Each structure stands twice: as C-alpha cells, then as structure tokens.
Amino acid sequence: MDKLFELWQTTGIYQIELGQLIMILICLVMIYLAIRKGFEPLLLIPIGFGGILANMPVAGMAESGGLLYMFYEVGLLTTVFPLLIFMGVGAMTDFGPMLANPRTLLLGAAAQFGIFGTLLGALALTAWGIPGFEFTMKEAASIAIIGGADGPTSIYVTSQLAPHLLGPIAVAAYAYMALVPMLQPPIMRALTTEKERAITMTQLRVVSKTEKIIFPILLLLLVAMLLPSAAPLVGMLCFGNLMRECGVVERLADTARNALINIVTIALGLAVGSKLNSEAFLQLTTLGILVLGAVAFCAGTAAGVLMAKLMNLLSKQQINPLIGSAGVSAVPMAARVSNKLGLEANSQNFLLMHAMGPNVAGVIGSAVAAGILLNFVG
Amino acid sequence: MDKLFELWQTTGIYQIELGQLIMILICLVMIYLAIRKGFEPLLLIPIGFGGILANMPVAGMAESGGLLYMFYEVGLLTTVFPLLIFMGVGAMTDFGPMLANPRTLLLGAAAQFGIFGTLLGALALTAWGIPGFEFTMKEAASIAIIGGADGPTSIYVTSQLAPHLLGPIAVAAYAYMALVPMLQPPIMRALTTEKERAITMTQLRVVSKTEKIIFPILLLLLVAMLLPSAAPLVGMLCFGNLMRECGVVERLADTARNALINIVTIALGLAVGSKLNSEAFLQLTTLGILVLGAVAFCAGTAAGVLMAKLMNLLSKQQINPLIGSAGVSAVPMAARVSNKLGLEANSQNFLLMHAMGPNVAGVIGSAVAAGILLNFVG
Amino acid sequence: MDKLFELWQTTGIYQIELGQLIMILICLVMIYLAIRKGFEPLLLIPIGFGGILANMPVAGMAESGGLLYMFYEVGLLTTVFPLLIFMGVGAMTDFGPMLANPRTLLLGAAAQFGIFGTLLGALALTAWGIPGFEFTMKEAASIAIIGGADGPTSIYVTSQLAPHLLGPIAVAAYAYMALVPMLQPPIMRALTTEKERAITMTQLRVVSKTEKIIFPILLLLLVAMLLPSAAPLVGMLCFGNLMRECGVVERLADTARNALINIVTIALGLAVGSKLNSEAFLQLTTLGILVLGAVAFCAGTAAGVLMAKLMNLLSKQQINPLIGSAGVSAVPMAARVSNKLGLEANSQNFLLMHAMGPNVAGVIGSAVAAGILLNFVG
Amino acid sequence: MTSSEMLTEGVELMVLGMGSVFAFLIALVFVTNIMSSVLTRFFPEVLPAPKPAPKRAAASASIEPEVIAVIGAAIKQHRARRN
Amino acid sequence: MTSSEMLTEGVELMVLGMGSVFAFLIALVFVTNIMSSVLTRFFPEVLPAPKPAPKRAAASASIEPEVIAVIGAAIKQHRARRN
Amino acid sequence: MTSSEMLTEGVELMVLGMGSVFAFLIALVFVTNIMSSVLTRFFPEVLPAPKPAPKRAAASASIEPEVIAVIGAAIKQHRARRN
Numbered sequence A, B, C: 001m002d003k004l005f006e007l008w009q010t011t012g013i014y015q016i017e018l019g020q021l022i023m024i025l026i027c028l029v030m031i032y033l034a035i036r037k038g039f040e041p042l043l044l045i046p047i048g049f050g051g052i053l054a055n056m057p058v059a060g061m062a063e064s065g066g067l068l069y070m071f072y073e074v075g076l077l078t079t080v081f082p083l084l085i086f087m088g089v090g091a092m093t094d095f096g097p098m099l100a101n102p103r104t105l106l107l108g109a110a111a112q113f114g115i116f117g118t119l120l121g122a123l124a125l126t127a128w129g130i131p132g133f134e135f136t137m138k139e140a141a142s143i144a145i146i147g148g149a150d151g152p153t154s155i156y157v158t159s160q161l162a163p164h165l166l167g168p169i170a171v172a173a174y175a176y177m178a179l180v181p182m183l184q185p186p187i188m189r190a191l192t193t194e195k196e197r198a199i200t201m202t203q204l205r206v207v208s209k210t211e212k213i214i215f216p217i218l219l220l221l222l223v224a225m226l227l228p229s230a231a232p233l234v235g236m237l238c239f240g241n242l243m244r245e246c247g248v249v250e251r252l253a254d255t256a257r258n259a260l261i262n263i264v265t266i267a268l269g270l271a272v273g274s275k276l277n278s279e280a281f282l283q284l285t286t287l288g289i290l291v292l293g294a295v296a297f298c299a300g301t302a303a304g305v306l307m308a309k310l311m312n313l314l315s316k317q318q319i320n321p322l323i324g325s326a327g328v329s330a331v332p333m334a335a336r337v338s339n340k341l342g343l344e345a346n347s348q349n350f351l352l353m354h355a356m357g358p359n360v361a362g363v364i365g366s367a368v369a370a371g372i373l374l375n376f377v378g
Numbered sequence D, E, F: 001m002t003s004s005e006m007l008t009e010g011v012e013l014m015v016l017g018m019g020s021v022f023a024f025l026i027a028l029v030f031v032t033n034i035m036s037s038v039l040t041r042f043f044p045e046v047l048p049a050p051k052p053a054p055k056r057a058a059a060s061a062s063i064e065p066e067v068i069a070v071i072g073a074a075i076k077q078h079r080a081r082r083n
C-alpha cells in the first residue's frame, strides 16, 4: 500500500502545477498551428514538443542531466546550433537575384529599421513605466532582433544577451515569420498606390558562376574589415554559400543543407522548447515581447516599402515598392507576398525573383544588425 | 637493441591477457553470427567490433581519452544515444494497425510479464543463493528489462541502474531478439490448439491521418499524467512518430530515421562494445543473465499468447492467439513469426498486419515498464 | 561621438594586424587553388575558410568559446574527427585489387621510406643547425608523416605529438596530395626505362566476397597482436571496411561514407583552419616543413618505384614499376598517375586497377608507420 | 536486505508493475477509442476515393513494373560500374 | 540608468545602428558592383548557349513529363507498399 | 639531446621503423595469402555465373542507356525548376 501511495505521488496528476498545465496547452496550440496552418512547422513542431517535454513534472528533461538541458547547454548557449543553421541556410541560398541588382541591398538595410525602431520603443516604454514593458538594455536588444525576421539570428543574439527570454523570443520570432502573409499586405497596400503596385520590372541579367563564387568571400572580407562582431553569423552564412557555389564540394554542401541542418534543427528546437517554462513565459513581459515583435515586423515592412519609394524618387530606374517589404527577410515567404500583391495589381507582374534580392539582402542586413547590437550592448 | 626489446614489449602478443583473448573470440563469434545468421547485424556488428577494439592491449580505446570511452561517457551514460534511437524508431513506426484495433494494446501489456516475472525470478534465485545469481535490486531490474525485447530500452535502463552490466545485458538483449524465430514458435505451439491457430481475423479498418497525428500526442500526455518516469523514452518515441505522421516536417523525420539514427547506432554500438571487458563479462553472473534473459523472453511470449486466449474467452470478437506473442515487441521479427505460424495452420491466414498492433504496443509496454522500474528501483 | 569612435575601434580595419592580413591572403590563395585547380577541395576549402574566420580580428572564432575553437577542442585534440574520417575511408575503400595481388602490400611498405627518411633528414638538418630546421623529435615525427600522403593520418599524429604545428602540417599534407600529378611523374620517369613502363600486367583474379569480409578482421587482429599503437587508426579503417563489405549493414556503411564523413570533414576543416594563425604559420620553420614535406613525397615515390624494380629482380612474375609510386597512398590520385604514365608508354597498358593495390596498401602502410612513430616518440 | 525481504519486494514489484502496465495500457485503449470515435463522428475525414479511371490505371499498371525493373537495372548497372 | 538616459541611449543606438547597417550595405553594393564590372570586363564568362537541336528537345520534352509521372507513380506505389 | 645523439636516434628510428613496417606488411601478405588459399580450398564460393539469356540482356541493354538518359534529363530539369 505504501508503494501504491508512493506511485500515486509520482504521477503527473499529483505533481503537475498549474503553470506547467498552461504551458503544455500553449505548446499544443503551437503544434496545432504548425500542422494545420503551416506555421513554420520545421521549427515550431520541435519547439512545441520540446515545450511539452520540458513541462512534464518528474521527468526532468529540461533540468540538469536531462536531454533537453544537454542540447541547450551544449548547442545553444555555445551558439554552435544557430551558427550551423546559418551555414545550412548559406548552402541553400541563391544570391543570384541580389547580385543581378545589388541596389536591392538597400531595401534589406531599410527593413532593419524594424529592429532599431523597436529597440527604441522598448526602451521608451520601459522608461515611461508601462506595465509589461520592463526591459534592461540587453533584453530590449534581444526582443528588437525579432524584427529581423530571422529565427537563428534571434536565437543567436538572445542566447548571448538574455538567455532567460529565449523561449518567448524564439516563439515570437517564428510565429511572426509564419504570420508574414497576414501582417504585411495591409501595410504594403496602405503605403503604395495601385499604380506603384503595378510597376513591372525588367528581367534580371544572368549572373555568372564566378560572381556567385566570389560574392560570399567578398562579403566575409567586408564584414571582417568593418563589423567583425557580425563575423560569426555572416561568416558561417558565407561558408555555406561558398560550398554551394564553388561546385567542387557538392557533397559537403549537400550535407550542410540536408542531414546536418536537419539534425541541428531537431536539437535546436528541443533546446528552445526546454526554455518554455512557466516562470519565463507566463509573465506580463511575454505579452510585451509579443506586442513589440509585431511592431517590429510592421515597422520593418513599412521601412522597406518606403525605402523603395525613396529610391524611385532618386533614380529613374523604377522598382516596384512591393519588393521593399521583402527586405525583412522571412525567406521566402516575404518574397511570395510581394509576388502575390504584384499579381493582384497587374496579372503579368511577376515579382518573385525581383523580391528574392531584398529577401536575401534582409538576411545579411539582420545579421549585420545583430553584430551591431552585440557590439554595443553585449 | 634496447629499442627492439622495447618494441617487443609493446606488442599485443607480449601484453595480451587471457581474458582479452577470450573476449576477442566471443566478439568474433558475435560478428560471425551477425553476418552469416543475420543476428541483429545493425547493432551486433558495431558492438562486436567495439568489443574487439576495447580488448586490444596498449591501444586503450576503451580507457579514458579513447574514442570508445568518449562515446560511452558522452552518449551512453547521459542517455542521449538511446533516446535519439527511440526518436528514430518513432519516426519509423506506423501505429496504424494498433489504432485500428486498440485492444491489441492489452497483448503488449501482458507480454511485459516477461520483465516482472524475471525480476521476481532473479530476486528469488539470489535469495536462495544459487551460484551465478547474485544480483542487487538494481541489477535484477536491469536484467529483467531484457524481457522487453527492446534494445534501446534495455540500454537506457541499464545505463542508469547498473552500468557495469551494460555489456552482457545489451548483448543478451540483441541476441535474444535475433533468436525470436527460434525461441517463440515452440511456446506458441504448446499453448495453442491447431484450431485456434487457424482463426482468421477481419481486415483492419482504415485509420485516418488525423488519428495517427493525434495518437503520439495523446500517448505523451497520458504518460506525462500517469507515469512521468517513462516520459523521456516514450516522449522521444512520440516526437519521432509525430514528425513522421504530421506530414509537414518530412525532411526532419527522414533525417531522424536515416542519417541520425545510423550515426547514433554506430556510436552506440561502439560504446556498448567498450564495456565488453573480461572483468565484467567473464563472470558466472553473465551466465545467470543469459539464463534469465531467455526465461524473460519465453515468459513474455507465453503471457502474450495466454492473454489473447483470455480475451477470446471474454469477448466474442475472436483474435488469433498467435498474435499475442508479438506483444514482446522485437519489431518486426515477432510479428513475422506470428504470421508464419498462422500460415502453417491455414494457408489463407495472413496475420502480419494484425500482429503489428501488439508488436508496436509491446514497444510502448516495455517503455512503460522501464519507467516503472526506474521509478521504484532507481 | 564617443560611440562612433568606439565603433571605429572595433572595426577590423582598426584592429587587424599584419600577420592576420597575410594569413587571410594565404587562405584566399588556398581557396583559389582548391576551386580553380582542384587542389583537394573537400579539405582545403573548409581549412582555408576556417583560416580566414580564425584571422578576423575581434570575432574570436578561434579563441576560447568560439566555434572553431570548440571544434578543435572537442573533435581534433580528442582525435575523434580523424578517426571518424578513417572509418568513412574504410567504408569507401575496396581492398579487392590488393587482395587479388597481396605482394603489392610490399610496395605500400617501401613507400613509407618517405616518412622515415624525412624524419632522419629533419633530425640531421636540426643537428647541423640549418636555419628553418629546428625541430624537436616530436615535431620531426609529425612533419615526417606528411610523407604518408594521408591527410587524416597526418592530423591524427600531429594532434598528439605537436598540435602547435597542426596548421602548416595539415596544409602541407593536403597540398602535396594535390600536387601528386606534378611531383611524381618526373621521378617515375627518371627511375624507369621505357621498356619497364610498357610492361603489361595480367588481369587480376576475382576476389570472393568472403575474402573481402575476412580481410579487415584479419588486419585488425594482426595490428592488435603486433602493433597496438596503430590500432585506433587501423581499427576504425577496418570497422568502416567491414561495414562496407559484410553486406548486412548497408545503411550504416552508407551513412559512414556520406553524411557522417561529410559532417566531420566540415568540422575538421574548420578546426584545422583555426590553427592557421600567424604565430604558428609565419615562421621560418613553415618553410622547413614545406621543404621536408616535398622531400618526403619524392622519397616515398622513389622508394615505391625502386621496390617494384627489386621485386622484378627477385621474382619472375613481372610487375610494372610504375605502380610502385602508388604506394604512397594519396588515393586515388597516385593510382591515376601510374595509369597515365603506363598508357603513355603503351596505349594498351591499363594499370589503374593494378595500382589500386599498392594505393590502398599505402593507406595501411602509413597508418602502421604512424603507430610506430607514436610508439617510439609519443 | 534479507532474502525473505528481497522476495517480498520482488512479489510486490511484480504485482505493482504488471498492475501499472495494465492500468496504463487500458487507459490508453480507452483514450484511443474515445479519440477515434470523436474524430469519426465530429471530424469525418474524406478518405481518398479508390483510384478511378480504371483504363488509365490498367495502362499505368502494365507499364510501371517494367519501368521499375528498368530503373532498378539501371541503378544496379550504374553501381556495378562505380565499384 | 535613469529613464531619460535610457531614452537617449535608445536614440543614439538607433541612429548609430541604422547608420552602420546602411553604411555597411552601401559599401557592399559598391564592392559588389565593382566585382561584377571587373569580372565582366576582364574575365568574361562564356555563358552556356541556349539549348540547340530543337527537334530532339521537343521530342525529349514530349517524353519527359510522362516518364516523370511514371517514375513518380512508381515511387509512390513503392512507398505505399512499404508502409 | 646533443646533435650527434639526435642523428643516432634518427638512424635508429629509420631502421627500426622501416623494419617494423616491412615486418608487419610481410606478415600481412602471408596471412592474407593463407586466408585466400584456405578459403578457395575449403570454402569455395560459387561465383555468379555470367549473365545468361543474351537475348533479354541485349534487349535491356538497348533500352537502358536511353532510359538512364531520360531519367538524368528529368532530374536535371527538375533541379533546374527548383532553383
């Protein structure tokens, strides 16, 4: 009978706390959205499942010695996982459309206003003492990077500046990336005229193999010279891309963008999930993070579109301002949104390839912004 | 000349001990059986080869700083490897046949009698002082889990309760899994009549995609609520299975059941091999372990068959008792044995899919039993 | 303004040192040669890129906590990476041609004169006080192993004997392997007559599957008995080869020679690159290493060819001395060189398969030589 | 632990263990049955209709095994060349 | 840090941050343009000519989709059997 | 270590090293030869007979290269579309 009572005491029903129950429900919603609505399933399913595992009482998978804890310690706090993901992203990315029209890099730059504007906003709200917004400089910077619309960059920065916020920030980053098709179009429509949206762009020139090979090296050297604190992220992106483009290490590139990135994604997702505990997540600040994240996405989108309009004022080679919003990255969703709205305005207006330029530029832009934040705040 | 003598002193011929020689011979036999007789080669070849490497004098591959030692420390003692294997198994397993006929879960429950009966037996033999059977509670529990007919579960439990017995227990677990086609049929025939063996079963209903997606989550939640100490094992199984069934992370599921599980299998096998040293293996207790392991398999098989017969007594929907033996797991070998004996009795009696139900139920059952043992004994 | 000045102080332009700049240029040349000239790109691209990353100021990727540093500490100093590479090489290697004509093992033995002759040379030059040649015994042994024409063996030995020389030695090893088509032919022509080069060899007998399965086990046992210090390297080679040949673990062999070796190659390359710092590389001794490495390759080539001629004197079954040079390993480049020169002398003289025998024998030979050096010097 | 204590412990563990395993798996049977009936009642899934167009299917069936064989042979041949 | 200091800091960071991002990416635009023009001027790459032999191409085009479909179906069928 | 000691050590190492390498590989030659002769004498392996049915083989040979080409083209086309 003692043993039976002992057994009862070790059941989850006996031991579970309300916070854990709520977190499990949140994770179930996350998994539902990932499966049924297609919300970034590659990350949100491991994160959500990791969250459930982390919130089971007794099992202790997110505590010292547990599997999720080990993934977190070995791969996340060390930044190994996000850097390997960036290498894989590099091995998947075709910088061709951007090289055919390098001016689109400026759109990727403008969209980073989402990051820095949000940083200012977070600090202002904290300064004014609004409830839910009580952030230190490091926390504010980690939250602001959500506006970079780039999951691994967010995780990389947060793991170094404010690891206790990793759960809510990573979830917000991927959730908003999934919401891009809903968040962006209203802003894009509000800031453009029907005529602007119908602008067709000339076909992109063919980019030679050599340009594609030299570009990642050039980018790395420029980062090394100007902004070395962004070098780990940008460096691994360039390494992956060089493997992809150089043509002589296809087997390495293939592994980097398949087996390796998949393994790391599983482990990274579980590690992030391990931080979805109620103490960190069920806070008023989480609401603040979600609000700021949404603001960041919208600000970045708006800045990208407005930059495109500014460029049209200054140059006679017109670009469709719809591709400006793709500068927030969220590859390739944001570019697809640009394409869709372009087709709505003019059924012959295929913007996809044109939007891929600012889209990949946004990846570089937010990695650069991450470097700047780590430099000043870290 | 000094150097030459020094060289001679570092040869294996000079340094090897009898125990090492015997262990190498045992490993060679293991490799032979794996290659020629198809005895679980995926595990027994790495284990056997690891055993040879571990027993070479001077090289020190199983000692601090050696490769096998590192695999053991980093992957096995931490339980990372068996848990990743379970994730891969989840990504391979189709719970469909079980969902079409959930009653077969009871067969998977009954077959765990192999575990608990053997535990009692081991304790009884120890209590009575039979030579070769001198086990502590933790050792007895690790040995009993061999009856779960599930390699990674055995390794997971043993690495936590009695790591010094890892070598013999892992070898016994995989060896008996390989011997299923020889061990089970006599018991199955002895416990069933010709008429029972000829019972045909109605075709399984089609299981919807949604059921398959929800099942792993449901199973995880039930484990979390009722038996959290089984949560790591069952949780990773469910995670792998959700990746498989949800349909939106196919690339992750594919990596989990191919590249990742293969890498882990190689390292796990070598790590287990590193524990095949003569001090641990060439003991009378190893014989005891082998005897108890065989008993455990047979008891589990018998319990599964008898449970099926009991269910036939209580319900009018008849099942063929031959599928009861598949409840020990040993996927898919045990199910094939059921199928083979069914065809012998009735050439139109295809039991394979029906036996897959208890077969995968047995995986869940032994993971649950492992959790119970860890809870009480650990 | 303060912040702006601070920013300027953290730029690479402000912080970079001349040594770093030179190292980056050297790495760029390495990458250029790898891409355009096909110089061992699988290793030299990761090494070169790792070298650039390691020499960027501020980023600190090769310092404690950096990604490259972690790869170096976790994978290279522990010898895990080179051993896993050896396993993959084993899973790729067909020992068939060597088994069909085991005498070719002697060519693989002779070519190791490149290692030991160079060791003597390095010690002699040090003893005579020639500038650029100031090596300790351990350093000399690490350098000499370049003559084994086997990258992972060089890295394995150097990481244990002289890790501070890892950068120049690994680069020299892979560079000379890439230069085999230029270094070997003059020596081969100088040491053979037109008539010798035209010798045709009888077609190799078919080697049975069983021979191929038993060979790696036999080799491992022989190493265990005679030269256990070579056992880790040879053991992992044999393990990979057994997985390849046994036919029952194809999925493991496939992962060992694809996903796993690719992942390890990327990480190993970056880890080696982390040691390409100016303090270790921009030394007169690096020139010494390059000179000795070239000597080692040439000596090995010559010894292989001369051994073949000696064997022709002693036996009536003539072999073409051109296949002797393949004994240095550098698989499969050296065998292709033999084939090319054979065809020049006689357009019907296909030596490729005959040269594969000494070629893979050379891999075994240099692993054995590595064991001997580790035994005496380590 | 004396030997009789050990035996008692073993019996206790067996009863509790088998009891827990059965309790858990019976609970799982119930929960699974409930899930399946809820799903089939409230969220019936439109099962893929059996492949229509028998003519085309028949044609493809007559082609496929051959093509599969050809592909298999091609791959085998390719591998053989590689080795 | 007082709240007004925090705000000042935030404004400063925004100006510096956006400034740096733009400075860096403008530099990248320049460098990329220079690279491209140097390459096209001094190392013109012979682009692959558009596929000739329209007849063969047409023929292959008419075969391929069918073959692809057959292969796809074969794989699907094979997978279905496996499950 | 004095320089002459170093030289002596080097010579010693070379002799011992090359000696060991040769000793080991000669032993390997012997052992391999013994294995092969034991195997061929006591466990002769039935080698796969040369492919019979020349007619069928010829037919398949005439099909395969074409099919391989088609598959290759299909894959290339598929990849091109993806990028």
Ligand code: NA
Pocket (backbone or CB within 6 Å): A147, A148, A149, A150, A327, A328, A329, A330, A362, A363, A364, A365, A366, A367
């Ligand atoms: Na971005």
Ligand code: NA
Pocket (backbone or CB within 6 Å): B147, B148, B149, B150, B327, B328, B329, B330, B362, B363, B364, B365, B366, B367
């Ligand atoms: Na089981």
Ligand code: NA
Pocket (backbone or CB within 6 Å): C147, C148, C149, C150, C327, C328, C329, C330, C362, C363, C364, C365, C366, C367
């Ligand atoms: Na060699």
